[in-house]
Amino acid sequence: MADIAISDSVTSIGDKAFSGCESLTNIAIPSSVNSIGNDAFAYCKSLKSLVIPDSVTSIGDMAFCGVPH
Structure with missing residues (x-):
């Protein structure tokens, strides 16, 4: 799974939701999303592109833990 x-x-x-998906590289989050849960993308070590729309008003603890900058 590379793109979602x-x-x-x-x-x-x-x-x-996507914790530990090490092959995930790109994700498109639509403007319908208003919250991202705890550890949602934790340890997605290959993640290169992720755009968080302005509609997201809540991001859980450690949602991006282990994701390289």
Whole structure:
């Protein structure tokens, strides 16, 4: 799994939703999403591109722990 496009019907990304997906490189978060859960993208070590829309008002603890800058 390298690229993910989340459906416009999704309003939140749950806790640990993509945690440990080491092959994930790109993700498109739609403006329908308003929250990202705890550890949602933790340890996605290959993540290169992620745009967080202005609609996201809540980001959980350690949502991006272990993701390189």
